[in-house]
Amino acid sequence: MSVWALGLNHTTAPLDLRGRFAFALDQMAPTLHSLRSSFAGGRHPQVEAAIISTCNRTEIYCASEHIALDHTFGWLAQSGGVAPALLRSHAYTLHDDEAARHAFRVASGLDSMVLGEAQILGQMKDAVRAAETAGALGSTLNQLFQRSFAVAKEVRTATEIGAHSISMAAAAVRLAGQLFEDLRKTRVLFVGAGEMIDLAATHFAAKEPKAIAIANRTLERGEKLASRFGGEAMRLADLPARLAEFDIVISCTASTLPIIGLGAVERALKARKHRPMFMVDLAVPRDIEPEVKALEDIYLYTVDDLAQVVQQGQANRQAAVAQAEVIIDAGVQSFMHWLGQRGTVPLIQQLNAQADEWRAAEMARARKLLAKGESIDAVLEAMSRGLTQKMMHGAMAELHAGDAASREQTAQTLSRLFLRKER
Numbered sequence: 444m445s446v447w448a449l450g451l452n453h454t455t456a457p458l459d460l461r462g463r464f465a466f467a468l469d470q471m472a473p474t475l476h477s478l479r480s481s482f483a484g485g486r487h488p489q490v491e492a493a494i495i496s497t498c499n500r501t502e503i504y505c506a507s508e509h510i511a512l513d514h515t516f517g518w519l520a521q522s523g524g525v526a527p528a529l530l531r532s533h534a535y536t537l538h539d540d541e542a543a544r545h546a547f548r549v550a551s552g553l554d555s556m557v558l559g560e561a562q563i564l565g566q567m568k569d570a571v572r573a574a575e576t577a578g579a580l581g582s583t584l585n586q587l588f589q590r591s592f593a594v595a596k597e598v599r600t601a602t603e604i605g606a607h608s609i610s611m612a613a614a615a616v617r618l619a620g621q622l623f624e625d626l627r628k629t630r631v632l633f634v635g636a637g638e639m640i641d642l643a644a645t646h647f648a649a650k651e652p653k654a655i656a657i658a659n660r661t662l663e664r665g666e667k668l669a670s671r672f673g674g675e676a677m678r679l680a681d682l683p684a685r686l687a688e689f690d691i692v693i694s695c696t697a698s699t700l701p702i703i704g705l706g707a708v709e710r711a712l713k714a715r716k717h718r719p720m721f722m723v724d725l726a727v728p729r730d731i732e733p734e735v736k737a738l739e740d741i742y743l744y745t746v747d748d749l750a751q752v753v754q755q756g757q758a759n760r761q762a763a764v765a766q767a768e769v770i771i772d773a774g775v776q777s778f779m780h781w782l783g784q785r786g787t788v789p790l791i792q793q794l795n796a797q798a799d800e801w802r803a804a805e806m807a808r809a810r811k812l813l814a815k816g817e818s819i820d821a822v823l824e825a826m827s828r829g830l831t832q833k834m835m836h837g838a839m840a841e842l843h844a845g846d847a848a849s850r851e852q853t854a855q856t857l858s859r860l861f862l863r864k865e866r
Contacts, residue, residue: 444583444785445510447538448545449519450495450502453556456533458747462728463523466496467697471573474522478503479579481518482511491581493574493588495549497566498639498695498727498746499556504546506583512536543778546587547771550595552604556746557753558760559605562638564595586781594774601770602763612643614752615723615744616650619691622721622742626650633657634682634694634702636664639725643693648672656689658682660696683707687714695725703731705738712740723749801833 451461466474475492482490491506503515516534520527537545545554550567552559571588574580580588598604609617616626623629631652633640636659648655655674658681659665665676677685679702686692686707694703703722708731712720722743724731729745736743809826813819838861841853 444506444508444782445539446504446506446542446583446587446782447510447512447515447536448502448504448542449512449515449534449536450500451530451534452500452502452554453747453750455535458727458729458745459733460525460529460533461499461501463525464496464501464519465699465727466494466501468496468569468573471570472577475574475577475579477522478515478518482507482514489581491584492579493570493584495567495570497563498725500549500554502549504542504584504587506581506587510538512538539782540775540779543587543590544771544775546591547594547774550591551598551767551771552595553598553764553767553771556750557610559763560610561599561605562610562642564592565638568592583782583785587778590774590778594771597770597774598767602766604760604763604767609753610642610646611639611725611746611749611753612646614749615643615693615725616646617752618723618742618744618749619647619721620650622719623690626652628653629690630654630688631656631691631693632682632686632689633668634679634692634730635659635696635726636661636668637695637697639695640693641668643695643723643725644668644672644674647691647693652691656685683710686711690718690720692720692722693725694723694730696730698726698730699728701729701732703735705732705734708735708738708741712738798834801830805829805833 451464453461471494474494478492478494479490489507490511493504495502495504503519505511505515516527516530516536519534520530523530548554550564552561552563555563567588571580571585574584619629620626626647627650629652631647631654633644633647633656636657640657644655644657655669655672657665657669657674657676658679659668659676660679662676662678665678669676682703686703687710692703696702708720708722717740719740719742722731722735722741724743724745727746731743735741805826808829809822812822812825838857842850842857844850845853
């Protein structure tokens with residue numbers, strides 16, 4: 444069995460390219476079905492698959508008897524509507540131990556823009572649950588991910604990898620504080636109601652802004668989040684008309700197209716008499732049209748723009764990284780040992796089936812002898828002798844076959860298998 448991974452992330456691909464490969468969690472079942480169906484009919488009819496898709500990365504993990512990276516590349520390129528050559532120039536491929544090591548590092552927060560951040564672990568667990576629900580997760584990938592979660596837990600318990608890490612939400616607050624002298628005088632609008640917006644709202648609410656509003660496509664969900672921060676909820680459709688009311692706009696939705704356009708922001712600036720607006724687009728693909736950044740009095744940041752802020756303090760955690768890598772290496776070795784053993788499973792199943800067939804035959808023979816009135820001792824003797832002969836027949840035949848060298852090798856193997864001293 445082989446495992447392989449194909450992906451692109453914030454270090455290998457620009458934001459707009461990553462946006463072409465963003466897969467919504469609620470659409471993961473048909474997406475995985477499309478991927479696995481594309482293998483049907485070839486050398487890889489049974490392929491396990493899982494897809495991790497976040498604002499910073501899209502990664503496909505697969506397991507099958509044979510590695511099929513080229514096929515996986517082709518499927519992903521077609522899904523994103525880009526040329527395979529372009530995808531290859533921004534993607535990375537890994538297989539077996541390197542794929543396992545990468546999964547363990549991702550789960551542990553070592554491959555994140557924010558070193559040691561914990562959000563990715565939850566996102567990975569969501570992706571694995573989605574793959575399991577879709578029937579795309581087999582025993583191999585299930586082992587890979589369960590072990591990655593265990594390694595991540597050990598890394599966070601045994602090291603200080605997450606100590607003093609700066610989240611994307613905290614970075615946004617820090618940047619907003621550089622533009623506005625007193626955040627308590629600002630009005631903040633959050634667009635969306637997902638996990639990232641929840642986290643951002645929590646950080647901004649701690650600064651006690653003048654007003655908080657949540658704009659969401661589903662008003663009920665927006666109201667639920669807004670009530671936690673003493674804010675108001677509005678429909679997404681009302682956003683263009685009310686945009687001018689807010690000094691700070693943080694957006695992160697699952698929309699495949701921008702929901703805040705250049706025209707809407709221009710009108711908002713005019714209504715604000717060109718008072719500055721701080722905007723953060725945490726979505727992949729973008730929620731805010733990139734042309735907005737060129738407007739005067741607009742301070743627009745994307746997830747990639749926040750990289751420099753969140754990287755601060757990385758050097759202080761390098762000792763923790765070294766400790767984490769040791770834990771990960773041990774996890775990789777353990778997984779590869781398990782994966783290697785999986786290769787003998789078919790043989791073990793065949794041996795068990797053969798032994799069970801012999802046992803059933805001797806049991807049937809014993810019952811017939813008992814029915815004829817044979818003594819129990821005689822029947823047990825015959826049954827044990829019959830089983831022994833069946834088990835030893837193949838070994839004895841091999842021992843007498845072939846040339847001298849092969850017989851010697853067979854003799855050594857049989858001695859090791861049958862003449863071991865009990866400990």
